[in-house]
Amino acid sequence: MKHYPLGLKMTAMKKGIIFFLSAMAFLFVGCGTDGSKSSDENVQQESKAYKNEADFEARMAAIDLNDKLIVANSLQYRDNAGSTEEVAAYLDEDQTIIKLEESFSDVKTQNFGTITFYLENGKKFATKEVYQENRLDEPMFIECITYYDKTEKPVYAKMRKAVYEMDLEQLPFTTVSQKNVSASRALRVLNQEGEFETTFQGLASDGTLDFIIVGENTPDGFASSLAVQHTEGDIRKLMNDEVGMIGTRLEIQYERMVDQSGLEFQVLLSAKIKK
16 A cells, blocks of 8 residues: 655545656766665775875865855655655756755665765766665764766775764764765656656645645655646646546656745646657
8 A cells, every 4th residue: 555745635546745856857977886875895994095085075065165056956756665765956057067965765774864976077076975874783874985086986985984973073084995876866866767757646635735646657666746736738637537647657847835834845837748
């Protein structure tokens, strides 16, 4: 049986939950292998620092401290088990993405955290993972930073871990064996591809607003809900034939809004049925 966003009353078999990004396509070259939200494996303690560490850290800090970046948020996805995924893309004045921040929670592993990808010319030069690893004998918060060369090959990685996240910044890093942290999942979220595709999955209501549910066309897949502000065009078609339109591929535009109580929700701007 499916589970849905708190407070939403479902009117048929569909899935749920809620975010901003108009229909933009993002492409990066050479994102590496499937990426990590876990492991603490192959730790190799070394005393020497990486020779170009200061340069990498300065480039990362310059991006983090740039308050002029434009933020484009993906849909916020949730699957039937309760795992969540969302991505924020940070664009410079030339509309070039220079940072991706993937936030996740994984019900199966009980891990949760963020993976940040720092980019130059469409390729990552550094990644920073900050997450709680719950598969250890004692759950730990882990921060792992990896540097990459111009071909996106990892050249150095360092890690620190603590029982409490607030303690991480006070601890020194230890050199570890590097791995290629992949951005492929983050890109699928942004591009609404694969398990994050936007097919129509039904309607929902919280008693005040009506919602359209979009997501992967499987019973337990990731899905997202968007508040309906108007019922024109293809939106009307979806609402008038809910059951018959299940699985219909959609191209959607949306934005994130905040109500008077401070609650954030996604608003559907338009939905176009893909032929």
